[in-house]
Each structure stands twice: as structure tokens, then as C-alpha cells.
Amino acid sequence: MSDGKDLCYLTIREAQEHLKGRQVSSVDLTRALLERVHEVEDRVKAYVTVTEARALEQARRADERLKAGENGPLLGIPVAIKDNMCTRGVRTTCSSRMLENFVPPYNATVVERLSEAGAVMVGKTNMDEFAMGSSTENSAFFTTHNPWDLARVPGGSSGGSAAVVAAGEAIFSLGSDTGGSIRQPAGFCNVVGLKPTYGRVSRFGLVAFASSLDQIGPMCRDVTDCALVMNVISGRDHRDSTSLVDPVPDYTRALRPDLRGLKLGVPKEFFVEGMEAGVKEAMETAIRQLESLGANIDREVSLRYAPYGLAVYYILAPSEAMANLARYDGVKYGYSADAPTMWEALEKTRQLGFGAEVKRRIMLGTYALSAGYYDAYYLKAQKVRTLIREELKQAFERYDALITPTSPSAPFKIGEKAADPLQMYLSDVCTIPVNIAGVPGLTVPAGFVGGLPVGMQIIGKPLAEETLLRVGFAYEQATRWRHQRPAL
Template sequence: MDYLYGLTLLEAHDALRRGEASAVELAKSCLERIDRVEPRVGAFVTVTGELALEQARRVDEHGLVVEGSPLAGIPVQIKDVMCTEGVRTTCSSRMLEGFVPPYSATAVERLYERGAVLVGKGNMDEFAMGSSTENSAFHPTRNPWDTERTPGGSSGGGAAAVAAGECIYALGSDTGGSIRQPAALCGIVALKPTYGLVSRYGLIAFASSLDQIGPMTKDVSDAALVLKAIAGHDFRDSTSLNVEIPDYARSLTGEVKGLRVGLPREYFGDGTEPGVKEAVSTAAALLEGLGVEVEETSLPHTGYALACYHIIAPSECSANLARYDGVKFGLSMGEGRDIWGAMEMTRGEGFGPEVKRRIMLGAYALSSGYYDAYYLKAQRVRTLIRRELDDAFRRFDALVTPTSPTVAFRLGERSHDPLSMYQSDICTIPANMAGIPAISVPCGFSEGLPVGMQIMGPALSEPTLIRLGYAYEQVAGWHRRRAEV
């Protein structure tokens, strides 16, 4: 049954429930697809074929596929930044090449409890720092729509694997756009939840005030189902929100009449490709046709979000990545040297260029004499960005923007110029700064490559984002296009 890997989560669930396929057959279909396309795509760091078949057999034998358990028996790829007990977790870094976590991240545990089938760990930019997956220490991932181009990043492995049918859905992490930007570039859906909605326990930390785990799926319905499974309070994460989790599937109605949507003009400026602007504007017009009140607006501080991010994220990363000292786990070099010499050698060899840049930039921004001018200043600007968004959400239920200012770019095109790579996240960073949710939905093509529309809303407005995204995709239908690899 070759076609199984091409199904959405909901379609696959229905096929399993109707007995048209078993979980083992579904897992095999994805694993065979991996065998076939992985040499051209490179979306995985580790493929866990045996584990997948074992988990799938358990689902079949225990009859775990029942109504209300949509994830049971469904193959998932997990970004290699989330700890998976007994399965090596590398962050696509030499530093953690041989690291086998003794426990699983809460989000992973929640999928396992619901009968998920792990087909492997997703390739990424090292320690989630990057926007093209070229910063993986192992190999770049290629975009299934055009293998000369990047899938975006840092969760490029997840986006490419979903788009290429190597898994039914994926979990990624988003610090400045790391699930939304690759989703846009690969023509799939990604939903970054409100900060604190999904536990960060077991998510290897990059920038703790920004990191969030979110689903990467073939359509909005699937994102709603996965979010429902992974969201919820966790005492092991002190920033975890203790709120009731709504049934997101109830927002899949198609009914959006009377919702108010703003189009902030700063996102449609000169840096945004004409083809992207056109696709997103057409999508907004389609929403208007469905009864949504669409109005242009302005968020003047948007342009500062990128600079703000490139102080705050490196500062937090310089503290978080201090733990890689070669003592308790990870790469360890320089035996026979003194402890500091060994540490410098370990970190010099273990980290790639982008990670070194960010640790050093952060250390500089936090250092005595520069703290006020850089870190504190950035935190104050962060407040202005938040306030501006808060104000906008008094007038609008949601804001619609491009997810990425460009379509997928070529491998090597931006990798030698950090600043041009940083521009890739210009539309996605504000949501992380404000801790608000945002979804990216496929909204057409430009130059034959997918374009994503981003919908942002106030904290805990996931039901509204899902409602808008679903209503749009039902009419527009772009999510049904599949890449040919």
C-alpha cells in the first residue's frame, strides 16, 4: 500500500480505524519512503525503523486505534532537539553526537502515551540556530520542492520530511520562526503555540524565554489534533501555563464571519518578494470573501524585532550552552590538559561556526560595560514590540502577514553571510518576542515554490488561529498539493 505515507494524520487515523491498513503497514510505508527519498532529502539524523515497527505492532496488538485517539499508530518525526529516551539526541551537533538521553521530553512522552510511532529524529540547524538547516554538523537537508534549495530552518528536517511523505507529521521547536519559516518554504502547516502552552522539559535549551515546541503537519486539522495532545501543564517546567486546554478540533468549523483581521504594512515592504506579497494579499482577500473584516494597519516597531532578537537570543544561548563542558555528557577532548584547556578544546571542536558566533555575541552583550547598551536596551524594545501587538489585538482578532519574506533560497546562497541569513526570520520573530501564538498555512506558489501565510493572535488565541487557517485552506486548497521527489 504505497499511498499510505501520503495521507494526512486524520486520513491515516480513519484508514486504521476502518481496518484498511494496520499501524505496521503504515509505519512500513513511511520507512520505505524514507529509504527511497532520504538520499535526496536528508531530513533525518537518525531513522528508528526497529523502534517504529515495535511501537506499531503494540498499537495493532492492543487495538489502540479507537475514536478519540487520533495519534495512535501514526508515524512521527521528532526534531533532534527533544530528548528521546534510549534514542540518541544530537541537536545536529558534534557536541552531542553520541548522547543518548536517559529520559524523554514531556512533549515526546505525551505522544508516546497516545500510541505515537517514532520513525526518527529530525535534522536541524545545530542547536536550532539557523534558518536553512545548513548549519547541521552532519548534512544539509534539501527542499522536496526543489532539492537545490534549502527547506528553511531550523526545523528543516521536520518540514522536509512531512512534505516528502517520510512521516505523517513532525514536532519541531520555534525560537524565532524555526517551525513556521520551514513550513512556509516546504508548503506545510506549522503552529507555534503561546509561550508556556507546551512544556519545554526535555527540550534542549537554546533561548529559554523564546523556545516553544509545536506541530508541523500537512493541514490545519492535523495541527489542531497534535496541539491538543502536547499542550498542558507540566510541573517540571516552571514556565508551563496552568490553563485549561480547549478541544481545538471544535474550531474546525469553516465559520469565520465577523472576525477582524489586520494586515500590518511593515510586513509587506521592500524586503518582501512581490510573489510572496501577492500570494498573501490574495489569501487575505479570500478571507474577506468569507466574511472576515480585513483592514490595513501599522506596527512601527516591527523593524526592530530582528535586532532585538539577535541580542536576546544569543544572550540566553550563551548561558544555556555553558553546560557543554565535556564532563558529564557530550564531546570531551583534551585529556591530560588542565580543566580549562580541555574545556576550550572541547567547545572549540564541538561547536560549529554559527553556535560559536551566537555564544560569543551573547557573552559580549551581557558583559560588564555593555549590558545596559545591548541586553537591557533589547529587553526594553521587546516591551515596546509586545505593547504594540497588545494594542493591535484590541482592534483585531488576528494579524495576517507573510511567514517568510522570500520563497525557498538556494543552498549556499546565504550561508556565508550571517546577516542575510538572519533576515529570513524577519516576519516570524515578533511572535516569539511577545510570546503569542502564530500559525503558517500554505497560501500559493511563487516561482513554482510554496508561499506561507502567517496568522498571529493574542496569547491563547490558538482556537481563533485554527478557525481562520482551517476556513482558509478548505476554500483555497493549497495544502493538498504535494511535492514530487
């Protein structure tokens, strides 16, 4: 049998084979991962909470189910959960002082579904506070380090969930994506990440940031694993009225090694000014590869409204956030500051409980919705949202999918953009239009620039996850980027 570190870098499918063939037990696999966590965590800092005892208990139960002849794609497989998804009895902090000691009385639907499928939760991962950020530097606790270069950010906000997969600290993870928070960190860490169609995965139990944009999705070592996880977490949930009723296909059936008959568009607006030269080169190589796999590529696609996505997003998301975060009043749960009167206590609770970026966005949203500015900001942004969505809809009448870089740069240095919010916002420029339109987006590893990962984004129309997985799968079969491991 392979050594511990090799176990930690198995894909779900490989681990499943090992478990089925009884070469290893789920307890062995979980122990190997926990050892790996102890070995690298002081350098990577990806977990807010490691649930060691609970994980071993879940692994023992999975082993019993396996012994009883049960068979399931995620049975006995260790997973990490972003710390904004509620886990009954395990604190869920959103990497915020506000929820530092919050222990949810219920599970998020995705957590419930993973648990029923027999997945083993290793821990809860670090993130930008309330999912607001692109680097994990906004975590109230600590910054996660990119396993490929510890001086750099892992991306965000699901930076911890990306880093644990890259560092061999979990077999897969769940992230959430409001403007790129699964895809940008996955791209930064050489991981596959899928933001499903809005409503494909239930948001029940996901701490709300911007309700019309938030979506949960898988972060994995390859596209097949993404398909396996989607099979488990997708589908209608009566506790989330925005979850879609459309039947869930078996996503693994979409995985084919060629792209014959597919028409792919490359929108030039996503190759933005100031984009890193190495990222552009990697993208050009990747696009030629897609062509050699049989895809028909059109490089002259134009999405003229897409560049307005950033402004639309940073008006709409803070506006929704300011309403969602109004619930943190220090009364029902969460941090509560002491002061003589109710109003003073409320203001102090929010002053001390929220970090700078969260306050900035609450104030931005409050301003955009306030009397006299509503039409100029909020309503205007909603109208431009319509234009962005319509334009993408038209593009999907001509193309099966669109190909773009996931981020305009490779992972940046810790501290590099922390002082300038606007510069930080720009790192989401390629991923934001996807959330605005509610469509699905997949990122797959597409090479390295100076030893740092580059991601390729594949965008499809609503419920076209299968097309995205097919494109990602064919590309990944033809390349070897996913087999690279960071020197940790």
C-alpha cells in the same frame, strides 16, 4: 487499498479512519513510510536517525491497542521528532558534534505524551545546530534539501521536520520555534506549522536554546491535524515551571469553514522592503480570499516597533543561549576534548564541539552581557521587547488576528546566504516579533511562486490558538494548496 506512496501522504485524520476501519494496520502504515524513507532519503536527507526497529515495535503495540477497541487520534500514527527533543535510549544530537553520541536517559514531556497517545516514532530530524539557523545548513552533519526543489533549503531550524512531512516520510512531526524555526520551514515546504503561546506546551526535555523564547509545536499536512496534535501535547507540566496552567480546550471545536464576524489586521511593516514580488502577490490573493470568507480586513495597521524585532532577538536570543550552552563543558556528557589542563580541555572541547554559527552566537551573547555593554545592548533590547509586546497587545484589542507573510522570500538556494549571517537572519524578520511577544503564530500554505511554496502567517493574542486554527482552517477549506505534492 491505495498504494504505498498514497499511504505516506495521508493526514492524521485520514490515517485514523483507515486504522479504525481496519483497511490498514499501523504496521502497514509504518512499513510504507519506512520504504518511502529508503526511497527518498538520499535526496532529501531529513533524518539524522531513523528508528526503524523501534517504530515497528511501537506500531505492533498500537495495533494491539486498536484491536482491543482503543481509540485515539494519534494511536498508530507515525511521527518524526526534531533532534533537539530528548528520546530515552535514542540519541539526541541537536545536529551538533557536541551531542553526536548523546543518548538521553529520559524522554521530553512531548515525547512521553505522544508515546502514551500511541504515536509511532519514525526517527529524529535534522536541524540547524542547536536550532541556530534558518536553513539547516548549520547542521554539523549535512544539509536537508527542500522536497520542492532539491537545490534549495527547506528552511530552518526545524528544516528536517518540515521536509519529512512534505516528502511523505512521516504523517506529522514536531518542531521547535525560537524565532521562526517551525513557521519559516513549514512555509518553505508547503506545510502547516503552529508556534503555540509561550508556555502552552511543556519544554521539559527540549534542549534549551533561548529559554524565554523557545516553544514546541506541531508541523502537519493540514490545520485539523495541528488541532489534533495540540490536544495531546498541550498543558501544564510540573517539570516545566513556565508551562501554563490554563485549561486545554478541544482545539478541533474551533474549526469552522467561515470567518464571519472576525476582524483581521494586515500590518504594513511586515511587507518589508526587499520582499519578493511573488510572495507579495500571493499574500494579496490570500487576503482577498479571507475577505470573501467573511472576514473584515483592515489593511492599514501599523506596528512601528516590529521592525526592531530582529535586533532585539539577535541580542536576547544569543545572550540566553550563551548561558544555556555554558553547560557543554565536556564533563557530564557530550563531546570531550583531551588536553593537559582543565581550562585547555574546556576551550578545546567548545572549539571542536561547536560549529561556527553556535560560536558566533555564544560570542555575541557574551559581548552583549559583558561589563560596559550590558545597558547598551541587553537591557536596551529588553526594553524594546516591552514596546513590541505592548504594541501587539494594543493591536489585539482591535483585531482578532493579524495576517502577514511567513517569510519575505520563497525558499532560497543552498549556499546562497551561508556566508553572510546577517542576510540569513533577515529571513526570520516576519516570525521573530511573535516569539518576542510570546504570542501564538500559525503558518498555512498560501500558494506557489515559480513552483516554490509561500506561507501565510496568522498571529493572535496569548492563548488565541483557537482563533488562529479557525482562520487557517477556513482558508485551507477554500483553497487547494495543501493537496499539492512535490515531484519526488
